[in-house]
Amino acid sequence: MQPIITCENLQKSFGEQAVLRGLDLAVKPDAVSVIIGRSGGGKSVLLKHLIGLMRPDSGRVVVDGQDITAFSEKDLVPVRKKFGLLFQEAALFDSMTVEENVAFPLMEHTSLSRSDIRDIVHDKLAAVGLSGAGAKMPAELSGGMRKRVGLARAVALDPKIVLFDEPTSGLDPVMSAAINDLILRTQSEFGATCVVISHDIQATMAIADDIFMLYDGRIIASGTPQDIQNADDPVVQQFIQGRADGPIGLT
Numbered sequence: 001m002q003p004i005i006t007c008e009n010l011q012k013s014f015g016e017q018a019v020l021r022g023l024d025l026a027v028k029p030d031a032v033s034v035i036i037g038r039s040g041g042g043k044s045v046l047l048k049h050l051i052g053l054m055r056p057d058s059g060r061v062v063v064d065g066q067d068i069t070a071f072s073e074k075d076l077v078p079v080r081k082k083f084g085l086l087f088q089e090a091a092l093f094d095s096m097t098v099e100e101n102v103a104f105p106l107m108e109h110t111s112l113s114r115s116d117i118r119d120i121v122h123d124k125l126a127a128v129g130l131s132g133a134g135a136k137m138p139a140e141l142s143g144g145m146r147k148r149v150g151l152a153r154a155v156a157l158d159p160k161i162v163l164f165d166e167p168t169s170g171l172d173p174v175m176s177a178a179i180n181d182l183i184l185r186t187q188s189e190f191g192a193t194c195v196v197i198s199h200d201i202q203a204t205m206a207i208a209d210d211i212f213m214l215y216d217g218r219i220i221a222s223g224t225p226q227d228i229q230n231a232d233d234p235v236v237q238q239f240i241q242g243r244a245d246g247p248i249g250l251t
Contacts, residue, residue, distance in 0.1 A: 002065075004029040004161065004193050005050060010059035012045060019045050020056065021217030027210075029160075032187050032194040034204045036239065037214035038248065043197045046214065047163055050195070051083050052076040064160065081109060084154030084162040084192070092138040092146055092153075098125070099134030102153045109157060124152040127189065128182060144175035151182055155190050162186055164196040168203050176200070180207050201240050205229075213239065215248075 005027040012020040019042040027033045037043050048054040049061055052068050060069040068079055092101050102121045106112060112120070125131055128148040138146060147167060154162055164183060168176040180203050187194045198204055204211060204225070211228045213221040213236050221228060221236045228236060238246030 001028060003027055003062075004064055005195070006062040007046070007049070008060050008062070010046070010049060010061070011057045012042075012049070012054065013057055018217055020049075020059075022059070023214070023218050025212060025219055027193065027195060029193050030187070030191065031209040032183060032196065032207050033210045033212065034196040034198055034208040035212045035214055036198055036201070036204055038239070039199060041214055042217060043199075043214055044165060047165060047195075047197055050163065051080055051085070081157060082160045084157065084159040086147065086150045086154045086162065086164045086167055092149060094138050096138075097134060098130065098136050098138070098141070098149050101138070101149055102134075102156055105153060105156045120156065121152075124156055125149075127155075127185070128152045129178075142175075144171055144178065147171070147179060148182065151186065155186060155192065158190065159192060161193045161195065162190075164194065164198075166197055166199070168198070168200050176203060183207050201242065215239075 003026040005025070007023055007025040010020045010023040023046065035043055035046065045054065049056060050063065052071060056069065060067055063079055064082060066079065068076065071079065093104070099121050102124055103117050106117045106120060121134065125134060128151050130145065130148055130152065141149065167179050167183065171179060183194055183196060184207055186192055208225050210222065211225060212219045213228065215235050221231050221233055228240060231237065235247050238248050
């Protein structure tokens with residue numbers, strides 16, 4: 001099975017700070033892949049490379065068979081349409097209703113009629129358990145509801161790949177479980193490849209088909225949840241066990 005996303009020897013520095021140091025990654029299609037690692041360790045930087053928002057200093061990124069590393073902004077437009085993105089804080093437009101937020105990518109990137117767009121929006125909101133919430137404003141929603149609206153918007157164009165940036169951050173355990181369930185349903189019902197950025201180990205073990213551990217700018221371990229739990233690497237074990245003592249410093 002060919003990977004749907006491949007990163008080869010990815011290097012990225014900001015000034016003298018090296019964030020990605022020869023990172024290699026291969027994401028399988030039609031699966032849930034979770035990239036774990038410390039806060040500030042480069043996970044979001046990696047995510048931005050996958051959709052061309054950042055370009056590596058060296059190395060390459062291949063998406064669905066296309067090497068996008070040197071693509072122009074114009075060339076990246078059809079590539080980015082393959083992606084849906086659920087931002088960490090949902091990033092809804094506060095001046096728009098829920099329905100208008102979900103409709104936004106359809107209005108921007110399709111020539112569908114308003115009636116067809118309305119039907120799609122209602123279907124997506126129903127899929128995330130928010131039927132009847134279309135007229136609400138983002139300020140009227142809880143954090144979990146905002147993330148569900150963000151997910152409905154992320155899948156509005158039926159993307160091949162959905163990226164989740166810390167989807168359970170700031171949520172209580174019950175809502176975190178609901179978001180995890182939505183990620184699994186996104187993969188199964190919409191047929192999307194899901195790439196999740198997370199440091200939530202409990203959620204990771206519950207939803208992942210494959211886990212990638214990012215540390216010191218590289219993927220130092222990868223495999224199934226069981227592979228990661230059984231890994232010999234002391235960095236991996238310290239991280240997944242949440243221990244203060246070990247090779248990972250506290251700075």
